[in-house]
Amino acid sequence: MKIMREERKTPIFDDVGSYPLPKGVKRDSLPQGEDYENMVKDALVQKIKAGVDAPTYPQFRDMIKMFMDPIEDPEKSETPYLVKKEDARILELEVLDAVGKELEKEGTRLEARVCVTGPVELYLSAFGATEYADILQNLAQSVSRFLEASKSYSNFDVIVASVDEPSLGISPNVVFREEEISNALDIATRSCKDIDCEVHLHSPLMADLCARVPGINVIGVESASNPDYLKLVDKKTLEDHDSYIRAGIARTDIDGMVARLNDQLGVNLWTDPKTLEMEIMKMESSDLMETRLEGAHRIFGDRIKYAGPDCGLGSWPSQEMTSRYLANCKRAIQSFRAKHH
Numbered sequence: 001m002k003i004m005r006e007e008r009k010t011p012i013f014d015d016v017g018s019y020p021l022p023k024g025v026k027r028d029s030l031p032q033g034e035d036y037e038n039m040v041k042d043a044l045v046q047k048i049k050a051g052v053d054a055p056t057y058p059q060f061r062d063m064i065k066m067f068m069d070p071i072e073d074p075e076k077s078e079t080p081y082l083v084k085k086e087d088a089r090i091l092e093l094e095v096l097d098a099v100g101k102e103l104e105k106e107g108t109r110l111e112a113r114v115c116v117t118g119p120v121e122l123y124l125s126a127f128g129a130t131e132y133a134d135i136l137q138n139l140a141q142s143v144s145r146f147l148e149a150s151k152s153y154s155n156f157d158v159i160v161a162s163v164d165e166p167s168l169g170i171s172p173n174v175v176f177r178e179e180e181i182s183n184a185l186d187i188a189t190r191s192c193k194d195i196d197c198e199v200h201l202h203s204p205l206m207a208d209l210c211a212r213v214p215g216i217n218v219i220g221v222e223s224a225s226n227p228d229y230l231k232l233v234d235k236k237t238l239e240d241h242d243s244y245i246r247a248g249i250a251r252t253d254i255d256g257m258v259a260r261l262n263d264q265l266g267v268n269l270w271t272d273p274k275t276l277e278m279e280i281m282k283m284e285s286s287d288l289m290e291t292r293l294e295g296a297h298r299i300f301g302d303r304i305k306y307a308g309p310d311c312g313l314g315s316w317p318s319q320e321m322t323s324r325y326l327a328n329c330k331r332a333i334q335s336f337r338a339k340h341h
């Protein structure tokens with residue numbers, strides 16, 4: 001049932017996590033309990049049906065608060081900013097486990113990608129442009145505990161864990177030295193020894209540093225909107241440290257795409273959802289996605305291990321449109337695999 005790692009066709013199709021809320025649901029007033037779990041399950045099933053090989057739990061909750069709330073809770077922390085092992089749990093993974101149990105009955109083993117907000121990102125949310133290295137290390141250890149706990153479920157396999165660090169290489173508030181950042185990422189990823197571990201970046205400027213971290217073997221780059229970002233990642237560094245690329249091949253910056261289409265067409269697509277979807281699908285066709293993947297392959301060859309959309313699908317108009325967009329992405333990856341394997 002389980003596909004062994006060496007037998008998987010690459011690139012593996014994954015997603016970053018964000019996904020639109022159902023119609024009528026607001027982020028500041030999410031349902032609770034079973035209603036929330038059902039909402040997570042519905043979105044997760046949509047990703048699986050769209051063909052995502054390693055779906056990430058739908059990240060409906062705030063990426064900072066969902067981790068900092070337990071970390072900062074005196075009842076759930078061992079010391080300041082170090083969450084207790086038993087409280088380093090991600091609610092959405094309970095749903096993932098339940099979905100995996102259902103698929104298991106059908107003879108399918110669910111494989112997944114798990115994301116945890118990284119120590120630098122968490123630190124910035126609480127302390128901004130300051131430099132308390134001991135707190136950064138505690139946050140890094142908390143991240144490691146969340147990642148370790150994510151591997152304890154019996155009905156799905158985590159094949160890749162992601163430490164999300166969108167501010168690295170971008171935010172002027174990151175004042176730590178490179179050695180301190182590297183050390184924090186090393187601590188955060190020590191629990192990833194038997195799985196792939198990705199650092200999810202919005203800028204390629206810290207890619208080389210991250211590739212040198214022992215626990216990280218996949219560098220995620222937002223390259224669909226900015227293909228030139230890939231040129232800033234050194235293939236030799238990847239080879240020297242046995243690291244790989246997660247290539248973004250489908251744009252997710254919906255506001256920018258619609259603004260461009262509105263200018264071209266002289267209309268306001270936001271008032272016409274059907275035409276908006278039709279134009280977006282033409283603009284971001286599976287052929288174009290495959291072309292981007294081919295471009296990344298020319299640079300990195302077999303160093304591309306994962307591919308999928310950039311992050312930011314949470315701001316898309318509807319879940320239905322987003323699932324069809326993911327299916328487009330699947331077609332692009334399948335076509336690429338057929339030509340290269």
